[in-house]
Amino acid sequence: MSLGESFDEVIAAARLGADWAVAVIYRDLHPRLVRFFRSQESREADDLVGEVWLAVAQGLALFDGDEAGLRAWVFTIARRRLVDHRRRAAFRRTDAVDTVALAERPGADDAERDALATLVSADVLRRVGEVLSPEQAEVVLLRIVADLDVDSVARIVRKRPGAVRRSSGWPRFSRPSRNTGCRQGDL
Secondary structure (H helix, E strand, C coil): CCCHHHHHHHHHHHHCCCHHHHHHHHHHHHHHHHHHHHHHCHHHHHHHHHHHHHHHHHHHHHCCCCHHHHHHHHHHHHHHHHHHHHHHHHHHCCCCCCHHHHHHCCCCCCHHHHHHHHHCCHHHHHHHHHHCCHHHHHHHHHHHCCCCCHHHHHHHHCCCHHHHHHHCCHHHHHCCCCCCCCCHHHC
16 A cells, blocks of 8 residues: 555644544554564564654654655564564573473582582592691581581581681682692692
8 A cells, every 4th residue: 555645744743643643644654564563573563563663653743754754663673673672582581491301400609619629639648647636627527528508517617607617728729829839729
């Protein structure tokens, strides 16, 4: 459908808000918009068409051009809404994961447990006993070998959790000692 010679009259009335004129433009362009969006994003087509018509309604009073210009303007808005939609969808994209597989996966927020798991070897365990005091070695071994949390180790050695954290000697594993000249690789 083409408005042809009546376009100037219709667009002038539509700029002033005449319902009949807006209806004529709607009947002319709406099926094209629907086809465009259904070919691009079939699930979101109706919502995107609605967004385009809202933008057209807001900017129609400022439009200046011929019938081809109106179509170009409306489809420019349509394309921009499509691009915006795809950006939002990409930003919010999630991949479905089987809940059983997710439940079996260890949490990524337990870095200490991951670090402890890598320390379990005969060499490291022997070295812990050589480098640390007997009290510190006991705490570290309970944490590593028994895979106990700080509160459990504190109950076992009858100390407060803060004392267990301090006596576990972890700072010696993570940074060099300033007084002894010991480097991180010396352990």
